[in-house]
Amino acid sequence: xSGEVQxxxxxxGLSENEQLDANKPAGxxxxxxxxxLGDWLLPVYTVIAFVFLLIPIAYTFVFxxxxxxxxxxxxxxxxxxxxINVCNVEGGAVCEAFANSIVIGLVATVxxxxxxxxxxxxxxxxxxxxxxxxxxxxxxxxxxxxxVLGAGLAAQFLAAGVAKDMTTIILAHTMFCISFxxxxxxxxxxxxxxxxxxxxxxxxGSPAQVFWRVTFPLLMPGIAAAALLSFALSFDDxxxxxxxxxxxxTFPKYIYISAARGIPAEANVIASAVFIIALVLVVxxxxxxxxxxxxxxxLG
Amino acid sequence: MAFAAFSTAEAQPQAQRKRSPIALFLxxxxxxxxxxxFLTPLVSLILTSLQAPSEFGDIGVYDYAFNWQNxxxxxxxxxxxxxxxxxxALVATIAALVISYPLAYFxxxxxxxxxxxxxxxxVLVIAPFFISFLxxxxxxxxxxxxxxxxxxxxxxxxxxxxxxxxTGTPFAVxxxxxYNFIPFMTLPLYTTLERLDVRYLEAGSDxxxxxxxxxxxxxxxxxxxxxxxxxxxxxxxxxxxxxxASRDFLGGxxxxxxxxxxxxxxxxxxxxxxxxxxxxxxxxxxxxxVGIYVKRSGTEDLL
Numbered sequence: 001x002s003g004e005v006q007x008x009x010x011x012x013g014l015s016e017n018e019q020l021d022a023n024k025p026a027g028x029x030x031x032x033x034x035x036x037l038g039d040w041l042l043p044v045y046t047v048i049a050f051v052f053l054l055i056p057i058a059y060t061f062v063f064x065x066x067x068x069x070x071x072x073x074x075x076x077x078x079x080x081x082x083x084i085n086v087c088n089v090e091g092g093a094v095c096e097a098f099a100n101s102i103v104i105g106l107v108a109t110v111x112x113x114x115x116x117x118x119x120x121x122x123x124x125x126x127x128x129x130x131x132x133x134x135x136x137x138x139x140x141x142x143x144x145x146x147x148v149l150g151a152g153l154a155a156q157f158l159a160a161g162v163a164k165d166m167t168t169i170i171l172a173h174t175m176f177c178i179s180f181x182x183x184x185x186x187x188x189x190x191x192x193x194x195x196x197x198x199x200x201x202x203x204x205g206s207p208a209q210v211f212w213r214v215t216f217p218l219l220m221p222g223i224a225a226a227a228l229l230s231f232a233l234s235f236d237d238x239x240x241x242x243x244x245x246x247x248x249x250t251f252p253k254y255i256y257i258s259a260a261r262g263i264p265a266e267a268n269v270i271a272s273a274v275f276i277i278a279l280v281l282v283v284x285x286x287x288x289x290x291x292x293x294x295x296x297x298x299l300g
Numbered sequence: 301m302a303f304a305a306f307s308t309a310e311a312q313p314q315a316q317r318k319r320s321p322i323a324l325f326l327x328x329x330x331x332x333x334x335x336x337x338f339l340t341p342l343v344s345l346i347l348t349s350l351q352a353p354s355e356f357g358d359i360g361v362y363d364y365a366f367n368w369q370n371x372x373x374x375x376x377x378x379x380x381x382x383x384x385x386x387x388x389a390l391v392a393t394i395a396a397l398v399i400s401y402p403l404a405y406f407x408x409x410x411x412x413x414x415x416x417x418x419x420x421x422x423v424l425v426i427a428p429f430f431i432s433f434l435x436x437x438x439x440x441x442x443x444x445x446x447x448x449x450x451x452x453x454x455x456x457x458x459x460x461x462x463x464x465x466x467t468g469t470p471f472a473v474x475x476x477x478x479y480n481f482i483p484f485m486t487l488p489l490y491t492t493l494e495r496l497d498v499r500y501l502e503a504g505s506d507x508x509x510x511x512x513x514x515x516x517x518x519x520x521x522x523x524x525x526x527x528x529x530x531x532x533x534x535x536x537x538x539x540x541x542x543x544x545a546s547r548d549f550l551g552g553x554x555x556x557x558x559x560x561x562x563x564x565x566x567x568x569x570x571x572x573x574x575x576x577x578x579x580x581x582x583x584x585x586x587x588x589x590v591g592i593y594v595k596r597s598g599t600e601d602l603l
Binding site: 172175 | 330399428429430432532539558567575
């Protein structure tokens with residue numbers, strides 16, 4: 001399973017590999033013994049590693065309250081002003097870029113999730129020719145550096161005389177999200193119990209009814225995780241976007257361009273707000289999943 | 301691992317799957333999309349890389365040709381950037397592996413007794429994904445700038461030469477790459493370590509192996525799939541990255557990587573053939589390196 005898929009599982013808080021949990025080796029418990037050096041070394045290391053990972057995030061958050069004038073480099077005092085008047089800087093350029101990123105993320109996510117889910121179902125359920133060629137075609141976009149994906153698409157749009165705008169960004173994002181959707185949803189399709197669908201057919205459900213009433217709801221956690229992953233990949237993408245955006249601004253592109261003259265604190269505000277919303281959603285999903293499992297364990 | 305993910309379905313018996321026209325209906329739209337927006341762009345990149353400047357054209361106007369000279373030109377001009385890309389990516393990958401392995405081991409093995417803690421730590425590992433990676437990189441630039449608290453204290457303690465810089469050096473670029481790809485390394489490592497049966501480790505120590513030997517002979521081989529997946533997920537994007545090495549971020553004039561020159565040639569100089577030739581070289585080199593690496597590490601079934 002790829003890091004991205006694992007990320008999707010965490011993002012969704014709906015571990016699509018719940019069947020893997022059951023496969024966990026029985027010897028999960030470490031044998032009790034006297035406490036040695038190794039027992040506190042690793043936890044201390046882990047704390048340091050997390051501090052390292054989170055330092056730039058804390059910095060970005062703190063500097064969203066900086067009473068800066070133009071560039072946001074040195075600390076000039078605390079203010080809520082940037083949080084209240086986010087769109088007041090540079091004629092709302094930050095907010096426009098942010099809105100573009102949201103629209104692009106939503107459209108690309110819907111397109112990639114639909115196309116990728118269909119492929120995932122076909123790969124697990126059906127026999128077809130050129131299976132290995134198709135697997136390779138799905139794998140390659142994930143193994144290609146983004147700069148090559150971006151330059152390739154840009155070269156094709158140039159050759160075809162297509163002007164770069166919002167549409168070309170959406171086309172590009174959909175492309176690199178499809179493979180990640182396939183990987184994420186496939187795991188869920190493979191773990192589906194065929195008996196449930198058989199039961200639906202035995203009860204005279206039409207194929208469409210069986211799909212929409214049985215298969216689709218069972219696949220939903222995998223599909224939701226894949227959609228969240230797609231949105232996160234699209235929202236944070238800069239390299240591919242930079243080659244295919246023309247004059248359209250997205251949130252990462254805005255940051256890249258204004259990096260030379262200094263990022264306004266308003267960009268920190270938007271990034272911090274997105275971070276907090278995402279964190280609350282994911283932690284909430286994790287905690288509720290843990291509570292659900294505890295309840296199930298008690299019933300069992 | 302992204303690579304194993306495609307073989308999991310293959311593990312199911314073929315006989316269970318049926319032939320049906322529905323398969324075509326399900327596959328056609330997505331596959332056609334990838335052919336149109338992934339495969340043909342690669343072909344178009346190859347064609348562009350062989351173009352020659354148009355005889356009567358402006359800057360940025362090229363005709364189709366078989367101008368192999370483009371490849372010779374870009375290698376002659378940009379060989380330092382090519383070496384830097386792979387060098388920086390290699391060092392960053394090793395550094396990320398060394399930093400991530402103990403972290404993944406703690407989350408995947410030691411924290412098994414507390415599932416909620418385990419999943420909250422995983423959330424912390426991917427938390428950097430929730431905030432723009434450009435902003436994170438810029439934050440490091442400011443935290444480690446010449447006027448920053450950390451650098452001025454290091455200089456006051458004479459741990460750094462008074463006229464030395466951190467930002468703009470190769471070390472800063474490698475630092476940024478390492479930081480940015482730690483989650484990509486930690487997650488696949490965690491996935492394999494989480495399924496590690498600790499009874500094997502106990503068997504090792506029962507046979508009088510010291511902890512170091514158990515780690516080298518048992519833990520490392522058993523976590524090999526995660527190591528391979530994590531190093532690939534780090535090395536490939538790191539070799540193509542141009543944000544960390546950019547002058548406005550952690551890099552300087554002497555740290556430019558292949559991504560930087562591809563971007564400059566494509567978007568600024570409008571030298572599309574040079575940018576395309578460099579992209580093809582990058583892609584081919586990565587495919588060859590990945591192929592050799594996967595073969596040598598004995599994890600071919602990953603692909």
